[in-house]
Amino acid sequence: MEFPPQLRYTTSDEWLHVQGREGVVGITDHAQDQLGDIVFVELPEIGRQVKRGEAFGVIESVKAVCDLHTPVDGEVIARNDALTDAPELVNRSPYADGWMIRLRLSDPAQATELRDAAAYQAALPAAPAH
Amino acid sequence: MSHDGDVGARLAFDRGAPGRRAVDVARWEGTPAALPPPGLLRDAVRLPELSQGELVRYYTELSGRNFGVDSGTYPLGSCTMKYNPxxxxxxxxxxxxxxxxxxxxxxxxxxxxxxxxxxxxxxxxxxxxxxxxxxxxxxxxxxxxxxxxxxxxxxxxxxxxxxxxxxxxxxxxxxxxxxxxxxxxxxxxxxxxxxxxxxxxxxxxxxxxxxxxxxxxxxxxxxxxxxxxxxxxxxxxxxxxxxxxxxxxxxxxxxxxxxxxxxxxxxxxxxxxxxxxxxxxxxxxxxxxxxxxxxxxxxxxxxxxxxxxxxxxxxxxxxxxxxxxxxxxxxxxxxxxxxxxxxLGIEGLRAVSANAVLNANYLRALLEGSYALPYQRRALHEVVFSGSPQRREHGVRTYDIAKRLIDYGFHPPTVYFPLIVEEALMIEPTETESRESIEAFAAALRAIAEEAERDPDLLHAAPRHAPIGRLDEAGAARRPVLRWQPPAQPAEPRDER
Incomplete structure (x- = not known):
């Protein structure tokens, strides 16, 4: 399972890729693996202001329905409409084709408060013992 | 008595023959009522055309495929599927x-x-x-x-x-x-x-x-x-x-x-x-x-x-x-x-809860060692196992285990709930299952745990003996087909001899 070093991670399994004053958001490989086959992704309207920790959308798999949480404050400036017809992109390519929203960041410094790849990976729950 | 084996696949539309009817309705001799305006009329509605006997056999056969608490063990956690007097x-x-x-x-x-x-x-x-x-x-x-x-x-x-x-x-x-x-x-x-x-x-x-x-x-x-x-x-x-x-x-x-x-x-x-x-x-x-x-x-x-x-x-x-x-x-x-x-009276109701809890704990004891127990506390009416080791070590998911249970003649338990347990298997035997049926259910789950080690593909392909095999659940949710569509090519009339 991969956790690209250039990304920052939330405790609720989203990633943020900061690109200057903007940031791209999606869910991690671990999250898509836990969810299983994803069948539906609901994304916010462009222009919506989102606050750190708030739900910006909903993801549904054959197993569960979960909120998607925004890693940092910002305004939604783009969303991945390809997920409407092909939600399986999140399973296949969680860090590239399966991206969800692009934000204009209110405060890029907030990103430094998120985990780096090593810290995220270290905090993944240990599978229950036999 | 012979079965087609594909009763679910062969719908009422695929049976019978053009012009065949279940009931002989007398011809109306009066003035026909006016039809709705053309915009409201469909020009071709294909309806199943079956004799009464064919129709009754079709539904009877379908009802035989049903599985309920009156057919067998149905240990659906959080649902309390028990026998109802x-x-x-x-x-x-x-x-x-x-x-x-x-x-x-x-x-x-x-x-x-x-x-x-x-x-x-x-x-x-x-x-x-x-x-x-x-x-x-x-x-x-x-x-x-x-x-x-x-x-x-x-x-x-x-x-x-x-x-x-x-x-x-x-x-x-x-x-x-x-x-x-x-x-x-x-x-x-x-x-x-x-x-x-x-x-x-x-x-x-x-x-x-x-x-x-x-x-x-x-x-x-x-x-x-x-x-x-x-x-x-x-x-x-x-x-x-x-x-x-x-x-x-x-x-x-x-x-x-x-x-x-x-x-x-x-x-x-x-x-x-x-x-x-x-x-x-x-x-x-x-x-x-x-x-x-x-x-x-x-x-x-x-x-x-x-x-x-x-x-x-x-x-x-x-x-x-x-x-x-x-x-x-x-x-x-x-x-x-x-x-x-x-x-039941109050004593009977107390016996309900006593036996529900006893049965869940008996099942817990029978399966401990075959499946992981995320919480080591004594269970009440249901017990939640985790198929996490099976997934990690053999690539077998809880979903596969549940499907394999169908081959053993049991209704699968609730899976993937509660969300806080990875690969959850949530089993509620209820008070109405006998000791023998709980032991048989546990034996099936233990056999499946062994199959997961020996032959994971057997589980990936399950169910093998059900009328319909593994369904494409993700495909069904992503691109649902919500009503029957006539086949692109009209089917050849079946040989009725």
Missing amino acids: KVDDLVASLPAFAEAHPLAPAATMQGTLRTLAELAAMLGELTGLPAVGLAPAAGAQGELAGMLMVRRALERRGDLAGRRRVLVPDSAHGTNPATAAMAGFEVTEVPSGPDGSIDQQALARTLDGDVAALMVTVPNTLGLWERGIEAVAARVHEAGALLYGDGANLNAILGRVRFGDLGFDVVHLNLHKTFSTPHGGGGPGAGPVCATPALAPFLPAPVVTEDADGSLRLVRPEHSIGQLQQFHGSIGVLLRAHAYIRS
């Missing part, structure tokens, strides 16, 4: 009940109303919450009724504007947060501690003056007792909030623990789970709300009231949240519950 069906189908008109005057309905009044009193006694409304038609509607009562109570005391949040543990049924949202509140999730009960410190951090209620399932969806629930109740009331109980798991504590004694303000029950109504096909159910006397004025309408002369009638409580559905609720389910409670 037939005498309760008999009572509910007595013509004086079943043929009563919902608009009949109360004076002619005294027997039915008396039965409802008695049921309300018995449920009040069993829960320790004497204000009972029987009208909600299912568990989720009972939840909504309860939370709307909370809302109305806060409104009446001028406290609603400041109390916007409802707290829900992360192990809750999905209906709990949905209900809170439907009732107009914001939902805050409260994490579970390592022992599977509410994390008391996390609760203390989030419980303040803007909280309207905490919704708690007792026992919780991990099949565990909610430790410290009395302290939780005291803390909730100190903060000026109300304590809502999800009574879906009442089967574990029936006749032993009362929600009112624990400090709950309002609880809903699922009569179709605990009190003997066959369910699982989508209804009908019944989800009465039981509340403290302080909440009685807010109960959903109607409730039965007794006049000084002993006659009964239906009334709308003073500040009722209103009527949730037409007429009186799911009368058939309410009657079954009455018959169930009266035929």
Whole structure:
């Protein structure tokens, strides 16, 4: 399972890729693996202001329905409409084709408060013992 | 007798022959009525064309493929799928009940109303919450009724504007947060501690003056007792909030623990789970709300009231949240519950919870070692295992294990719930499974654990012996085909010889 070093991670399994004053958001490989086959992704309207920790959308798999949480404050400036017809992109390519929203960041410094790849990976729950 | 083996695949459309009819209808000799305007008419509607015999055989064959509690072990966790005594069906189908008109005057309905009044009193006694409304038609509607009562109570005391949040543990049924949202509140999730009960410190951090209620399932969806629930109740009331109980798991504590004694303000029950109504096909159910006397004025309408002369009638409580559905609720389910409670008596109800808990713990003991147990505490009515080692070591998912159980002749348990357990297998044997059937079910699950090690592909391909094999569930959800479409090429007429 991969956790690209250039990304920052939330405790609720989203990633943020900061690109200057903007940031791209999606869910991690671990999250898509836990969810299983994803069948539906609901994304916010462009222009919506989102606050750190708030739900910006909903993801549904054959197993569960979960909120998607925004890693940092910002305004939604783009969303991945390809997920409407092909939600399986999140399973296949969680860090590239399966991206969800692009934000204009209110405060890029907030990103430094998120985990780096090593810290995220270290905090993944240990599978229950036999 | 021969079967096609693909009864599910061969629909009514694929049977019969053009022009064949089930009933010979006499030709109409009068003036035909005018047809609707052309825009409203479809020019070609293909309907199945079968003889009566073919049709009856088709449905009979389909019904034989059905699987219910009357066919075999159906250990669906959190659903309490147990055998429902037939005498309760008999009572509910007595013509004086079943043929009563919902608009009949109360004076002619005294027997039915008396039965409802008695049921309300018995449920009040069993829960320790004497204000009972029987009208909600299912568990989720009972939840909504309860939370709307909370809302109305806060409104009446001028406290609603400041109390916007409802707290829900992360192990809750999905209906709990949905209900809170439907009732107009914001939902805050409260994490579970390592022992599977509410994390008391996390609760203390989030419980303040803007909280309207905490919704708690007792026992919780991990099949565990909610430790410290009395302290939780005291803390909730100190903060000026109300304590809502999800009574879906009442089967574990029936006749032993009362929600009112624990400090709950309002609880809903699922009569179709605990009190003997066959369910699982989508209804009908019944989800009465039981509340403290302080909440009685807010109960959903109607409730039965007794006049000084002993006659009964239906009334709308003073500040009722209103009527949730037409007429009186799911009368058939309410009657079954009455018959169930009266035929078992309090000792019988205590035997229900005793055996439900014994069976779950016996199953837990039989399967410990074959599957991981995320919580090492004694189970109540159900036990939650994790298929995580099977997934990690053999690439077999809980989903595959569940499908393989079908090959062994069992209905699979609930899977992937509660969400806080990885690869969850949630098993509720209920009190009505015999020792032999529990042992047979455990033996099947142990055999499957061995198959997972030896031959994982066997599980990936399961079920192998069911009428229909592995379904593409993701494909069905992503690109659903919601109605039958005629084949692109007209099929050759079948050779009927």
